[in-house]
Amino acid sequence: MKPLQKNFYEQNTIDVAKSLLGKKFIRKINNNILSGIIVETEAYTGKDDPSAHSYNGITKRNEIMFAGGGYAYIYFIYGNYFCFNVTTSTKDAGHAVLIRGIEPVDGIEHMKQRRNQTKITELTNGPGKICQALGIDISLNGIDVTNNDELFITEGINHNFKISVSPRIGISKAEDLPHRFFIHDNQFITRHKFNKLSHTI
DNA sequence: CTCTGGATTAGCT
DNA sequence: GCTAATCCAGAGC
Numbered sequence: 001m002k003p004l005q006k007n008f009y010e011q012n013t014i015d016v017a018k019s020l021l022g023k024k025f026i027r028k029i030n031n032n033i034l035s036g037i038i039v040e041t042e043a044y045t046g047k048d049d050p051s052a053h054s055y056n057g058i059t060k061r062n063e064i065m066f067a068g069g070g071y072a073y074i075y076f077i078y079g080n081y082f083c084f085n086v087t088t089s090t091k092d093a094g095h096a097v098l099i100r101g102i103e104p105v106d107g108i109e110h111m112k113q114r115r116n117q118t119k120i121t122e123l124t125n126g127p128g129k130i131c132q133a134l135g136i137d138i139s140l141n142g143i144d145v146t147n148n149d150e151l152f153i154t155e156g157i158n159h160n161f162k163i164s165v166s167p168r169i170g171i172s173k174a175e176d177l178p179h180r181f182f183i184h185d186n187q188f189i190t191r192h193k194f195n196k197l198s199h200t201i
Numbered sequence: 202c203t204c205t206g207g208a209t210t211a212g213c214t
Numbered sequence: 215g216c217t218a219a220t221c222c223a224g225a226g227c
Contacts, residue, residue, distance in 0.1 A: 079220095
């Protein structure tokens with residue numbers, strides 16, 4: 001399967017966050033394929049969004065967010081974890097979509113080893129867990145996900161599911177923005193209680 | 202099942 | 215020096 005191309009990521013960020021649901025996230029590492037269906041995302045919209053890393057402009061950490069759509073923005077957080085985003089919209093916008101949940105498909109045994117966890121629903125329900133399960137770290141920051149074979153996103157399942165919307169998780173600014181999107185009733189999403197604040201669209 | 206507090210380090214002011 | 219787009223163990227229900 002061919003990676004999604006620039007024209008997909010260069011769309012409006014909210015639309016990309018919704019459209020990424022149901023797509024297949026693929027990581028090739030040491031000739032093994034680790035993959036899953038994207039089930040939960042969050043949109044971060046640059047200078048319009050006080051909780052975006054890019055809100056106050058370009059820094060060394062966030063510079064890839066300003067490169068245009070289709071690049072990996074990976075950052076280190078809470079002293080232990082990595083989070084994977086894909087950049088969206090136009091050059092200089094500073095937009096990205098955080099991948100918060102995937103449903104494991106290929107390489108599940110490898111994911112269990114990397115996560116030191118046997119329960120399948122605990123492998124990839126959270127941005128830090130996804131990076132741990134798929135072997136994603138800061139060395140992949142800035143990679144072009146439309147044009148490489150170790151980290152990319154392809155078409156996935158048919159889109160016959162309901163999308164739910166809620167505020168984003170773990171932020172302390174712009175907490176009211178409904179910029180978290182997930183597949184309704186999917187078991188590989190985070191924070192069950194928080195989902196009471198959601199509604200389907 | 203839900204809730205709380207601690208771990209741990211880079212980035213930014 | 216303070217904070218963070220998180221996770222997990224442990225306690226309580």
